[in-house]
Amino acid sequence: MQVLLVDAFPMVRAALTALIEQHFAGAQVLGVDSAAAARAALERQVPRLVLLDLRVDGGLELMNQIHQQHLLLPVVVISGSDDTEDALQALGAGAMGYVPERSDLGTLVQALHLVLAGGTYVPPLKRLADEPAPVSAEPGQAWAELPLTPRQKGVLDLLARGLSNKEIARELNIGVETVKDHVAAVLKALGANSRTQAVLIATQKRGR
Template sequence: MTTTVLIVDDDELVRIGLRAIIDAQPDLTVVGEAADGAEVPPLVARFRPDVVLMDVRMPAIDGIQATRHLLATVAEPPRVLVVTTFENDEYVYDALRAGASGFLLKRARPTEVVEAVRVVARSDSLLFPAAIRRLATAYGPSGGCDGLRRARLTEREAEVLRLMAVGLSNSEIAAELVVGVETVKTHVGNVLAKLGARDRTQAVIAAYESGFVTPAAG
């Protein structure tokens, strides 16, 4: 099964480089390119990509605005992987809070680029959990667990959320809890539904921001 990708970056050389890396993989293909966030909705409607590689900083409509608009207006929107120069960047955290499923550094090696696209497309594990933890430490507001209390997670669902936050995949969580992978998928689905989260990245950020999972312990 081929994963389709839309590349959004105002730097043509970056787009060319990413296209070459992605199209070299038998299971990945680039279906379109854009130079600004304003071009994203019509291209997504036209090509229905699985993943959008979105530059976080663009001169007109930046990646944060574009991500927020895309997720709010497109039915069954693609996963968004924001591309950034600096890992510890408030723009990156804002993009994740807006709905992006992960981020990728522009200096990433080709193998890291393709693996990031695959991880985000599968959505069965958290991309760069340690980096998300650092971002939550730097930019995530602290607070009580009211949001998680209202979600009324079961004890097992709470346990699954904590394991998601440290970056374990569904199969790794299954091994940790000595249950089947399908059981874990059910628990993850319940966690996302109760938190109103689109994917595990959003669920983990909600867990950090509520204080349910602390950056020091995550």
């Protein structure tokens, strides 16, 4: 498995490289310190996964470019911020995961496994952590005020748990293509560009 790691700090690249090689058998990590070097690496070979620190000069532009040119290439953003708006910006640009640097190493490994399996990872973020938990555990109850059908709310519940389309299909006993239709409808209704962004937007609306 080829991994492209984009971070300006040599010590961070070394630590993350060691972590990935330890927890992902056969992983080969290419660490670069700039957006220009990342673009050159992508031209030579498209990796299985990209880890990106958006504080790299031109990092957000690189994120947008990867999303446009390599739509199926999963990108996990490593960030020094745990603010919801920063996460929305990254996820809106196409990231499949957002991991604040305050997260422990186990959380990062879990997030990478989830994204590689086709899911999305959203951590407890600063403005979300203070919101009360939903009173009812009934499927879709947390999204009662959203303009979604009951089935779409159920799909949103499973998206919030990080499930992939195949896992959602098994959970709801429906076809994968039907899941895709429901996910597309959820994204359209919430004005979201990605599954993870939809979860964040929905959580924000719930807290209003």
